[in-house]
Amino acid sequence: MKNLSWFNKLALFCNVVLTILTFLAYALPFLAPKWFSLLSVLTLILPLFLILNTLFFMYWFLQFKRQMILSGLVLLLGITFINKFYKFSEKNLEDSDKDFVVMSYNVRLLNLFNWIPRDNVAQDILTFVNDKNPDVLCIQEYSTSASAKIDLKIYPYRAIFMTGDQIKTGNAIFSKFPIVNEGKIDFPFSNNNAIFADVKIGKDLIRVYNLHLESLKISPDVNDISENVEEIKQKNPKIIAKRIGETFAKQQQQAEIIMEHKKLCPYPKIVCGDMNNSAFSYVYRIVKGDMQDTFEEAGQGFGKTYNFNHYPARIDYIFADTKFTVKNFQHFPEFVNSDHMPIMARVEIE
Incomplete structure (x- = not known):
């Protein structure tokens, strides 16, 4: 932390806030909206959180900073959520009579x-x-x-x-x-x-x-x-x-x-x-x-x-x-x- 520039300190702060919001969004599918109605809005923008975490990961990775672990961990734990947002490969099996x-x-x-x-x-x-x-x-x-x-x-x-x-x-x-x-x-x-x-x-x-x-x-x-x-x-x-x-x-x-x-x-x-x-x-x-x-x-x-x-x-x-x-x-x-x-x-x- 001490070795970070003022800009990187600001970036790290934003990264930490984003990490907390992303983990909260991960938990919301298991929490009834009638008890957490306003927080449930986060599930609508979870794809945006995933994109921002990817950008943060790349930002720290290009600088060889250990802070990349933060967003890297978020993306690793949220791999199943990524598949709901974006699919890399398509399935197209042969037709049958059924x-x-x-x-x-x-x-x-x-x-x-x-x-x-x-x-x-x-x-x-x-x-x-x-x-x-x-x-x-x-x-x-x-x-x-x-x-x-x-x-x-x-x-x-x-x-x-x-x-x-x-x-x-x-x-x-x-x-x-x-x-x-x-x-x-x-x-x-x-x-x-x-x-x-x-x-x-x-x-x-x-x-x-x-x-x-x-x-x-x-x-x-x-x-x-x-x-x-x-x-x-x-x-x-x-x-x-x-x-x-x-x-x-x-x-x-x-x-x-x-x-x-x-x-x-x-x-x-x-x-x-x-x-x-x-x-x-x-x-x-x-x-x-x-x-x-x-x-x-x-x-x-x-x-x-x-x-x-x-x-x-x-x-x-x-x-x-x-x-x-x-x-x-x-x-x-x-x-x-x-x-x-x-x-x-x-x-x-x-």
């Missing part, structure tokens, strides 16, 4: 209110789906008010649950395979919900969940955030803290409802949906359980699913029971026809 493809996509009401200033957004989504041709399609924020713009004729079986009076919105599951049972899981004090469909694939019966958890209502556009800075400053910080805390608490409750519902299902399960939370969160850990994250199993790159400027947010997931072999995973960061991007996985039932 394969089927699942797609999950939050379509943002098919651009019903023209958030994207183009007339052909819904048609582009239809063209994309037809081109990728998934066997099972899970859509969040589906709108029957806008569905006249598209016609998913390739799916003879569908489970669609809508709410609302003038504007009908909700979740939908489209399938090329027969749906023998379906249902909705309501969340208390929320407009969000989950739905499920029991799908018969050959001689096998599987359950597909499609869920949409409470939104944090974070704008995907950095410019929108900066425009609202003054409005945020004028609000009571306690009110902002309360709103964030309530959202995390709602997500926890919703995740636990899904977990209990899954326990009662006797079939192999696929869980799709927009969880509005990161892969480092308590909510993610509870919903995933002992299932496979198809991105971790077969994806590549950042796996970005949400159009948040300058940040590769992954908040949409496809989980598969261990009775499935995950053969391929794809995400489509260039296909921007919603605030979310579609994701797709090819799996084989054993």
Whole structure:
């Protein structure tokens, strides 16, 4: 410490603070948000912490300083978190007769209110789906008010649950395979919900969940955030803290409802949906359980699913029971026809 320049002493102080925050973020997936609601925000920016720790490690390493051990230890202990953020290699196994493809996509009401200033957004989504041709399609924020713009004729079986009076919105599951049972899981004090469909694939019966958890209502556009800075400053910080805390608490409750519902299902399960939370969160850990994250199993790159400027947010997931072999995973960061991007996985039932 005595041999460090004043700049390096400052860098070391920042490094120590970052290390403490990173270790705290590592622990948060195991702590219920209703007790640590504000701290849970750290899980949303854990990828940033990992990047900064990497930069600190390189900074000290290039100077041959022993302080590199600090961030090196953080990165070593967080290796499993790194895999949730970035995958270096992709899996792409050969097709078989037991394969089927699942797609999950939050379509943002098919651009019903023209958030994207183009007339052909819904048609582009239809063209994309037809081109990728998934066997099972899970859509969040589906709108029957806008569905006249598209016609998913390739799916003879569908489970669609809508709410609302003038504007009908909700979740939908489209399938090329027969749906023998379906249902909705309501969340208390929320407009969000989950739905499920029991799908018969050959001689096998599987359950597909499609869920949409409470939104944090974070704008995907950095410019929108900066425009609202003054409005945020004028609000009571306690009110902002309360709103964030309530959202995390709602997500926890919703995740636990899904977990209990899954326990009662006797079939192999696929869980799709927009969880509005990161892969480092308590909510993610509870919903995933002992299932496979198809991105971790077969994806590549950042796996970005949400159009948040300058940040590769992954908040949409496809989980598969261990009775499935995950053969391929794809995400489509260039296909921007919603605030979310579609994701797709090819799996084989054993």
